[in-house]
Amino acid sequence: MANSRPAGAMGGRGPMGGGHGPMRGTVVKAKDFKGSIKKLLRYLKPYALQLIVVVIFAIASTVFMILGPSILGNITTLIYEGLMNIIGGTGMGIDFDAILKIICLLIGLYLASALFTFIQSWIMSGVIMKLGYSLRKDIEDKMHKLPLNYYDTRNYGEILSHITNDVDTLVNSLNQSITQVITSVTNVVGMLIMMLLISWKMSVIAILVLPLSLILVLFVVKHTQKYFRRQQEYLGHVNGHIEEMYGSHLIVKAFNGEADSVAQFNDLNNQLYDAGWKAQFSSSLMMPIMNFINNIAYVIVCIMGGYYASIGVITVGNIQSFIQYMKQSTQQVQQVANISNVLQQTAAAAERVFEYLEEAEEEPDTEYPVPVDDIKGEVIFAHVHFGYNPEQIIINDFTAKVEPGQKVAIVGPTGAGKTTMIKLLMRFYDVTQGAICIDGLDLKQFRRNDLRSLFGMVLQDTWLYNASIKDNIRYGKQNASDEEVIEAAKAAQVDHFVRTLPDGYDMVLNEEASNISQGQKQLLTIARAILCDPKILILDEATSSVDTRTEILIQKAMDNLMRGRTSFIIAHRLSTIKDADMILCMDHGDIVEKGTHEELLAKGGFYANLYNSQFSDGEEEE
Template sequence: MSENRKSKVGSSAAVGNVGKKARNFKPTMKKLISYLSDYKLSLVIVLIFAVVSTIFSIVGPKILGHATTKLFKGVMAKISGTGNIDFNYIGKIILLLVVLYVISALFGYIQGWIMSGISMKVTYKFRKDISEKINRMPLGYFDRTNHGEVLSRVTNDVDTLSQTLNQSLGQIITSVTMVIGVLIMMISISWQMTLVALCVIPVSMGLITVIVKYSQKYFKQQQDYLGHLNGHVEEMYGGHIVMKAFNGEEKSVHKFNKMNGQLFGSAWKSQFLSGIMMPMINFVGNLGYVGICILGGWLAVKRTIEVGDIQAFIQYVRSFTQPISQIANISNILQQTAASAERIFEFLEEEEEIPEVSNPVKLQNVNGSVEFKNVHFGYNTDKIIINDFSASIKPGQRIAIVGPTGAGKTTIIKLLMRFYDINDGSILIDGHDIRDFTRGDLRSIFGMVLQDTWLYNGSIKENIRYGRLDATDEEVVQAAKAAHVDGFVRTLPAGYNMILNEEASNVSQGQKQLLTIARAILANPKILILDEATSSVDTRTELKIQKAMDNLMKDRTSFIIAHRLSTIRDADLILVMDHGDIVEQGNHEELLKKNGIYANLYNSQFEVA
């Protein structure tokens, strides 16, 4: 197991989960409904306003039918010379319709406005919960999960839910109300024509069921493949220099094209199946129109219904088939929503770090004694890589940890900082088990400089101040001087206010290392961890930094991981590790006399070819 353990589950490994439907559609939708429970009152208001808005629009055709009948009778009377068109009556009906439709539009607007607010709040809550969840997740999760997959859940899946809530939820309420209301109005006009109209429904529902059955799995595939594609893009962009250095462009493009093709295939199928639904239902609906027109004409000839009733009924049939089509379309959207919600809830239900203790230890003064007692650890429980590790470090000692690559040196540091919890044994600081501290309090004891530098998109001053956020500008500059970073910073165009890009590639690797050392100096920690802290600087700069480190390490317990053994000859105690065990320990002179692993490592660095 490499000490620089950075395993990522590639996109290809995750493809095994693709092709499944939303495995738990009903439980997922129940969780989503439960998630909306905080907005019960607002949702009730949305329901009422949507229903009222729909009712006003439903009444319109029936009233308009009276105007059509009055107009028809007036025209016939005028032709026969027995009367005139009653424009006064027709005008009143038109005015009434205008009022009804304005009220309907107003209620619809208010309903949409409230629903938009709910959807944005739910989206905010989802992203907030995901953000907080990320901070509670063990590092092991991110070791085995593609970073782009996590980002896709935060962005794409949450956006899908937001759009569904904002656009589809109100439509569901309106469509259901419309179907029920229109059905009542149709029956009130003619039960015979209503039966003809209802014959369309079983055919339409049958088509919807068949299409949904096949489309659901493709919507799930679409979301999964999108996550894999995002993961690949993020990975390639983050390591584009290495990818180019090893001529990996062709392989990267080939992999992207393969994933893009998979996404295209699933997206095309899901959208095609979704797209053919409306035309098929419209075709069935048109057949219904033909039957209604024939039957309506026959009933009008028999004087069973009025001409205006036929006009109103045809409007109602159109209003009846449209919400059914909308419900059919929404059913497809709900499949995609269920797939997205399932992925989000899967993430929110992932196993978290071991909870903090109820009564944590609070140390007023940290002495810096550290003790490892029979520590066992493995990144996977079935493969233990640290075996029965024990060591006792006194306050203020400088402890060097050396050994071949993969010996477990960096893993020991990760355990000390409690980035991972040990499988067995205990680690003590000043006699207290590190599990009795809160993680925040524990990590505040340490200052850390890693071989993999981390700087964020911000000014140089802000990056140094990250070590202690309340530090003044003067303290930042003093820390920079102590780390021998002040000189090169002042040569930059904006000095300490220069903005580093997202990957801090506008400064050299050695300069990045100096900035992280300045950050550690500013933090003024009780225990210092240096993991190859000078690995990216030249020999002359290393000597300067070593002097600064000597001052920094005074009266502090310091753990130094180094491959260049010349930098740790003055350590109080050197622990030599191999395959997770301490195989030798002592100071530099003692270990050379033993002529063991340490002596071989040391001598190999100074052999003359």
């Protein structure tokens, strides 16, 4: 049977939903690291001057910090020599004036370093926030240019993730990584030079520590990754279970499923605990191993330094400076390793953002659109063929002519293609073959926005947002006055129940509009359609969620609304469309019958069988 929506359409989150990101200890890698970074650099190109200043200031800040241990070592040397003079009874003891001068120099260096760090951080934060702003703006613009098919075939959470998680990850990791890469690399190179200047033989010991540490770190990481992956997997299971049980809380209670739910949760939680403690324990071994190796290296360096100091090759202060450089260089190497992970996250987030921005956009509007001011409402479907997938056509040679002001009902079983025809009429999709014309003009001759301004829609699935009832009705006509809103509400039988609510028309609906009933939601959407005063009206099961008495009242309001307007009504309850000027019966994407209610009943065919099936088993038509 033909489907009225693409087979791949997905809504909401799947059973494993929850929106959690990668676990600590795992890195999401980009498929094309270099390509993603190049695209990111193009976005950063307008800020090239600021970035150059950031680089200069970051290097300057790091250089001043590198000089610190060497100068501090001079203080140690002066104190040592002074003490030796006192013990030996020669000289004037500790030269406190020289020490004070060195301390003042150190303070000056550290203050200069802090100032440069502050300035480069301030500039960098501004650049990154502007980058995030640009990306979000481009994503927002892109959202309005993508065809509806894109949203029909993707999970909503995935699309939202581009605007929130991906951009946030990109901005935060980039802000973290750019300056850290500069400072860490400068630190490692600078400290290595300073160590070589003190003693190349001691430097060899320090350099040998780095590959040994790296080998052990890689060994630990290799054996802990599986535990982190397992931990992430079981966390997904736990989140999915909790979300599913929370969303179905009433059903679980109604069928006494609490015990089974708790048992399933305990099983998943135990698996998460088992994987979690192994992952955390394994990863916690990394620092003790690193410290053990470093401590051995420190012992060797101290022994060698003590020997060289005793024979006058280096000073005691040089030993202190060397150990400081050695310790800090090890930390900087670890920092570089962490930054590589951050850069992978940056590239992965950038890749997802750019994939979205590079999605194929819908066909652009015509350069010479026709005006919509004098549209009367004649609609012609001329041999329309359509398929969400071009290889699977679901609308076959649909042909019909609707006169201005006619009331047309489209009926048929689920999946016959009724709603698809409405999507084609509003040009949410373009026909595969054939044409749809309004007043003899092909839909492609209109701008999409102009075309859609001709229509008013009331759908089976209501859409209301977190705002007042008044604002939700006014969504159909943004510049409508309060009086116009109230008049539309009265016409849609809304006014009475709204005045019984707290704050009346100023009552704010929550995010899911669950503080009013489903039927009341439907009435508000009808009021919205009445307010926009469209030239063509579309009602897709518009009264499906209201009671019979309210439906009769709404039907009267709809009759007034539809008078003089071309109207398309999709209905399953056929008793509501008996007075339609024309009824189109659809099945498997084709019009199988066409005529008025009486004509189609007299034929005793498809429509008659469909109509009579609704009053079977002794039921009588109201």
